[in-house]
Amino acid sequence: MPNIYAQDLPKTDANFAALTPLLYLERSALVYPDRVAIVHGALRQTWSQTYARCRQLASALQQHGIGKGDTVAVMLPNTPPMVEAHFGIPMSGAVLNTLNTRLDAEALAFMLDHGEAKAVIVDPEFAAVMSRALAMRQSTHPVLVIDTEDALYAGTVQRIGSQTYDDFVASGDASFAWQLPDDEWDAISLNYTSGTTGNPKGVVYHHRGAALNAISNILEWDMPKHAVYLWTLPMFHCNGWCFPWTVAARAGVNVCLRRVDPKAIFDAIRAHKVTHHCGAPIVLSAMIAAPAELKQGITHQVKSMVAGAAPPAAMIEGMEQLGFDLTHVYGLTEIYGPAAVCVKHEAWDALDVGERARLNARQGVNYHLQRNVSVMDALTMQPVPFDGETMGEIMFRGNITMKGYLKNPKATQEAFAGGWFHTGDLAVMYPDGYVKIKDRSKDIIISGGENISSIEVEDVLYRHPAVMAAAVVAKPDPKWGETPCAFIELKAGAQVTAEEIVAHCKAHLAGFKVPKAVVFGELPKTSTGKIQKYELRKVAGSSDAIDV
Template sequence: MIIPLTPVRFLEYAEKIFKDKEGVVCEGERFTYGEFCRRTRKVSNALKSLGIQKGDRVAYLGYNCHRLLELFYAPPVIGAILEPLNIRLAAKDFEYIISESTPRVLFLDKDFVPVIDSIRAKIPSVKHFLALEKNPGLPGWIQGTYEELLEGSSAERSYPLGEYPFDEDDPAEIFYTSGTTGNPKGVMMTHRNLYLHALCAMSMMTVRETDIQIHLIPLFHVNGWGTPHYLLAKGGKHIMVKRFDPVKTLEVLEKERVTRAFVIPTMVNSMLVVPNFKTFNLTSVKEILIGGAPPPRGMSERVEEAFGCIAHSGFGMTETCPLIVLPELSEDLDPEEYRHRRHDTWGRPLPGVEFRLVDPNGKDLSWDGKSVGELLVRGDMVMKGYYRQPEETGKTLEGGWYHTGDLCAVEPDGQLIVKDRKKDIIISGGENISSLEIEQVLYGHPSVLECAVIGKNDEKWGEVPLAFVVLREGYRVTPEEFIQYARENMAHFKAPREVKILKEFPKGGTGKILKSVLRDRYRSK
């Protein structure tokens, strides 16, 4: 029997098996899975009434909320494509993305009405501008709201069970990259990609019906790390948080008895320095995954001590839906191996994922934990391609392998160790210096809240390491002290030649530090 592989089947499963179970909590609103699925069906049918057909794009510009979670399913149910937009982009980026992808419907939060109004005349493909919520003062070109769209719409299936109006290789989602090295690229994720990504992730990472997961990572970022699919498939509870705030997050963790959280390193730093952190009851938390950027050395250990749970990393990117690496963890493991998998590596390739490690000439390198090369990936979750960019697609998927641009080592049993991005390697006097290695050393200094390292142009050496540091509150440390600290903890030629103290870093939509902006500002100064 051959049935199309699609995340829509997760929705069908949840609405039958978990219909009476509370599934979504969002800013005071609570929905059972039955209610969530009925709302999703209503939105899907309402989109059809607007003329949305197979292959049409439906864009969303707003924060995390239950409506975005519903839209992970509503357009794909009818063969349309969800296109969440990064809220941190500028007007010119929105204009470029919308002009290329030509969505017919745009749902938007009131906060983004001004920026869309400024480019509205340049995005004629959008026929329906719909606000997420009813608010006073909305302009006349807003044609209604999300909730008004649901009113009067049917919650019935629009086709018989299993007779899907799409193929499994049709795109279900388009996520645009942040465009830090050029124009943003639209990553097409197919129904098959998303379905198998969820199954492969669940095969490595235990997901339970009793899980209560807080959504701190913006769902417009790389498929929400897959949680809209595999958590729903297992009947876990989604806790939606509109914006990350460290104190509010700790309050929600305590109130909702959250068991699992996915975070980026900057979120961890923000929570751990909350003055009354120890007054919160966080005993429900069982697992924290730190991703989005390589965590500083020792961060997983600090999180485990502070939260009393296990903490580990994972690895992936937009083009792979995103997860391709997770540690397989069991308390039955040898204690040192259990620690090693959580704290020293990013994990193993998921079932269905294949790795190659190659040198600059494309020659395969040994999996010995020491040889460093570019990671190439092949698997069921690798994207269909970049939307309307066949040349970029061909280059990135050359030879039938996705070229990640990440420099890694792989241990004999497949454990991945990320060394750096190819573009972040500093070549100084012919020596390759890892910016990540320097950052890991600097994070060992008690005064460092955040840091980043880039290569600065140098007449003699070609490039030299330039470090940037944001200090923890109450600390005063000079750049010279940081340089000395680095020289005491690593080879002198790798230590930064210059350190700049900043008040804050430029960051992307998830809070990730934008090294591209730092290079533009400081590389040639």
């Protein structure tokens, strides 16, 4: 029999609109026009002003021939232009590409070429490296370069663009009639991840996923209207875990922070009554370790969200002593940042801090609007038993998953094999349905919340004329969580010091990717000559691996 509900019930503009987080800005500007949206130094910018500026930015981009399917890159810290970029650029139909401000010129040049950026907005702090990156591009198509200005930047200002950001925005129409995406599957942003190879992969987000993850953030955190959110998490990282769009949905306050340090964090929390902030473990550890005088005078509840390495007992206890409520989340660039959360239960409150840490160290369950997270046997594609012992791979499926890797169908197909996104992280599933990582993907080092490809570092090491064989693994670090540890087997008769190896790496890598420890000796290998990294991890975790 025919489906009676499929007849004469058309999808029209009256009963369907593409999901997009851009609508969150439009609504907040309409409902709360005079509420503060952005705080930065002396700046207090309302939601109506922010909406007008984002429309101007979109209009100005279109006036320069930039629109649907074009890429606009930004090299910005957590400042007002970065907030505006998350709305104004996609309002023009273009795709926002937030560049990691810690990268070197070579990596940035690759991203500008690969993403085919038509324009780039640059903060003065990063003008020098961006100038070098633009000069290193292989592509010949022109790039519109726009310089931002910031009274809080104390360094030397180098102009590399054709105009300033404020002048560019002012040239646009504040009443610009931006359009919803034709399809909520349209790309909204491009984020590069180092993945498991030296060349970064371009992760493409869609409007639907961004809208849903932004709302999931609200649900996981019980985030109220007008929350005051402090930007201790880089907005270049997974679009700030979608929080620029989350804050807009709640008509909250974006408290910008150019540079993350404990004094600036605690000063901002006191001054603006910050209610929420996110960060890598290194940020929270720095807050806990800060001098007592910096922490005085905070009498209201602050919620902290942490991802990366599981929070140890000392971190949970330290945050509790500060009076902060800690939420542990898990995710990757490919799933819009966090898409799983370790949901806490009231019964846990009665447990000692060690047991709470054990429970809270798990990666948890799926976000509200992510369909599922599971631990699967990668060969059979069947879920592992819920016994807390059987290992499998963490996999996700649902709306909060990337469109795929830009210009890389092979990697996309591999990532989505069997109808699930493969994270590469090995884990177990507990009887209560909570996931717990047991081992990271072998090639990835997570340092201060940043992914470092061991293969990329190894490639640089192999360029040194004295190196016969090289392997890089993660070395536990109390500050960064993990840092690269290089194991090097020298060519016969060759001599080189650890300091020379580090200097060689600094010439070819961003600073955070440079090995912090170097160990010389014959590398353990299988009968087929494959280096046994699991043996090296044991050494990296011992005192035998001395920092340089």
